[in-house]
Amino acid sequence: MATLHLVRQSAFATNDFAQCLSVLEHQDSIVLMDDGCYNLKHALMDSLIKRVDGTVNIHVMTSHAKARAIETITTIKHIEMKDVVELTFNHSKVITWQ
Amino acid sequence: MTTIDEKEAISLPQENGLAIINSKAPFSSTHGKDALDIALIFGSFEQNVSLFFQGDGVYQLIAQQDGSLLSVKDYLKTFSAFEFYDIEDIYVCQQSLANRQLGENFHISDVQVLPSIEFGAALNRHQHVLRF
Numbered sequence: 001m002a003t004l005h006l007v008r009q010s011a012f013a014t015n016d017f018a019q020c021l022s023v024l025e026h027q028d029s030i031v032l033m034d035d036g037c038y039n040l041k042h043a044l045m046d047s048l049i050k051r052v053d054g055t056v057n058i059h060v061m062t063s064h065a066k067a068r069a070i071e072t073i074t075t076i077k078h079i080e081m082k083d084v085v086e087l088t089f090n091h092s093k094v095i096t097w098q
Numbered sequence: 099m100t101t102i103d104e105k106e107a108i109s110l111p112q113e114n115g116l117a118i119i120n121s122k123a124p125f126s127s128t129h130g131k132d133a134l135d136i137a138l139i140f141g142s143f144e145q146n147v148s149l150f151f152q153g154d155g156v157y158q159l160i161a162q163q164d165g166s167l168l169s170v171k172d173y174l175k176t177f178s179a180f181e182f183y184d185i186e187d188i189y190v191c192q193q194s195l196a197n198r199q200l201g202e203n204f205h206i207s208d209v210q211v212l213p214s215i216e217f218g219a220a221l222n223r224h225q226h227v228l229r230f
Contacts, residue, residue: 010123012198013154035126038157041199067125067167069160 002027004091006084007036008098011044016097021048029057029091031084032076036097037065040073049075059083115146117224120155124174125165130158131173133230138176141183148187149180150221155230156194161205177206191217 007030011017017039020030032039037060039045049058062078072078079087088094118137122129133149140147151159158174165172180188190211195202202211212220221227 008126010154013123035123035154038123038154038198063167067164068123068157069162069164 001093002029002091004028004087004094005030006094006096006098007032007039008034008096010035010038011042012038017042017044020095020097023095024048024052024056026052026055029059029087031079031087032058032060033064033084034061037061037068037070040065040070040076059087113223113225115148115224115226116140117148117150117221117227119150119152119221119227119229120158121153121229123154124158124163125168125170129230130155133228134173134176136228137185138179138183141180141185144184147183147185148189148220148224149185150189150191150217151194152191152217153194154198156190156198156200159190159204159206159209160200161203163205174205180206181208187220189217189220 003025005020005024005028007017007020009016013035017036021044024030040060048056057077059077059079060072061084062080065072118133120130120133124130137147137149159177163172163174165174180186186208188206188209190209192211192213195211
């Protein structure tokens with residue numbers, strides 16, 4: 001019963017990403033898209049990567065990050081919109097954080 | 099009475115011009131574009147305009163962005179026209195940059211990075227403030 005979390009807001013501006021992390025479970029997946037890409041540089045992301053230790057799949061939309069001149073991290077999977085479609089089929093439900 | 103009024107006017111800190119605060123990231127809303135349009139309109143009527151970038155608004159100034167990847171018109175490129183509109187006072191909140199792990203690599207020059215107190219003082223020198 002894994003959940004796909006679509007994170008679309010900057011954690012520097014809203015509380016959405018923090019709320020997402022508070023309900024996150026093992027085997028869930030996160031996709032950072034739109035302003036959510038800014039969260040790569042947020043302290044919450046550093047602590048998340050340490051906490052989940054690979055049990056949560058973290059993805060980022062390559063084009064969205066590149067448009068914003070955000071340096072991405074190698075431990076995070078780079079995906080495109082067609083991969084998001086596939087992820088929605090591989091998870092039992094989707095939550096959009098926006 | 100007139101002399102007293104004049105003295106008071108002189109002793110008050112001089113407030114003039116328009117301050118525009120940018121507080122939103124560039125691509126997910128039209129706030130940044132709207133602020134730019136207002137700034138250029140005031141500039142073309144030779145009104146004093148200063149720009150302030152605070153919070154997620156600092157992302158609007160970061161170099162190497164490319165809105166075309168998102169199929170949106172990249173209004174950030176128009177920032178380079180500020181000098182032709184005599185918009186020369188551009189202030190960035192240092193704390194906002196630090197929080198976001200951003201360096202001072204901006205796509206326009208003559209940007210002043212100010213610590214919080216000086217940023218607030220610069221803002222308070224203006225008579226009118228619009229926030230986007």
